[in-house]
Amino acid sequence: MVNPMKKRGTAYESAVRDHAIAHRHKAFRPAQAGAGDLGDVHLDGLVALQCKDVTSWSVSGWMQDVEEQRQRAGLPFGAVIMKKRRASVGDSYVVMDYNTLLSLVQRLELAEYFVQADPHVRANWKKTSDDRSNPFRNDSA
Numbered sequence: 001m002v003n004p005m006k007k008r009g010t011a012y013e014s015a016v017r018d019h020a021i022a023h024r025h026k027a028f029r030p031a032q033a034g035a036g037d038l039g040d041v042h043l044d045g046l047v048a049l050q051c052k053d054v055t056s057w058s059v060s061g062w063m064q065d066v067e068e069q070r071q072r073a074g075l076p077f078g079a080v081i082m083k084k085r086r087a088s089v090g091d092s093y094v095v096m097d098y099n100t101l102l103s104l105v106q107r108l109e110l111a112e113y114f115v116q117a118d119p120h121v122r123a124n125w126k127k128t129s130d131d132r133s134n135p136f137r138n139d140s141a
Contacts, residue, residue: 012053
């Protein structure tokens, strides 16, 4: 008989992966390896996610776990994603330490610089951002 908590956790991990894929991200669930755990979901080859669908939160311990998983997986970022009760997966809470957030923002700023610096990249980005199906389109521009 399957453990109900394990079943619920696996369902949430799959929902997190599927939601990312639906929003045009590369996401997968790595094989679980016990002590060599690499995280529950990998996102775009950048983020190791530790997914939690529980009523009692233990954020400090989870943050230690996701940091170890991130390092084992060789990914630059790690975060814990926690299911919000009676809400969609997209409304889940994401927790990372402040230094991780600053590193992520720095990487985004660098990417933005390259998009703006190269006229060919900028033209392709504009074309892509004008596409109504692009989830990253900026409606305010």
